[in-house]
Amino acid sequence: MGLRTLICFIEKIDDERTVRQFYDNVPKILPALFSAFTNEEVTAHEREQILDVLYLCLRTVSWADGIDNELVDACLGETFNSWMALFL
Numbered sequence: 001m002g003l004r005t006l007i008c009f010i011e012k013i014d015d016e017r018t019v020r021q022f023y024d025n026v027p028k029i030l031p032a033l034f035s036a037f038t039n040e041e042v043t044a045h046e047r048e049q050i051l052d053v054l055y056l057c058l059r060t061v062s063w064a065d066g067i068d069n070e071l072v073d074a075c076l077g078e079t080f081n082s083w084m085a086l087f088l
Contacts, residue, residue, distance in 0.1 A: 003049040010056040022060045023075050029057055030079040038086070054083065 006029075013019055036042060037050045064071045 003046065003053060007049065007052050007056065010053065010060065013060060016063070019060050019063060023064070023071065026057045026061055026075040027077055027079075029053070030076065030083075033057075034079055034082055034086075 010022070013022055033050050033054055037047055037054075042050070061072055061075045064075075
């Protein structure tokens with residue numbers, strides 16, 4: 001239920017000002033998502049929802065790529081590298 005709520009909330013972020021305000025939450029959300037995704041008790045459907053939230057979070061910081069790389073690094077940090085290692 002919490003994942004669906006988060007998905008709906010992030011999907012409602014559509015204007016640039018709100019997107020730029022939401023990025024503060026990304027470094028808090030990504031580690032929790034990674035921990036949940038790697039939990040053995042999580043179902044395939046829940047993993048799918050976690051990946052949806054991951055995608056939406058990445059989308060909220062994508063505007064800063066190439067413009068404010070420090071912001072991107074601050075948002076993604078080590079968790080992004082953990083996600084990439086998991087996918088590889």
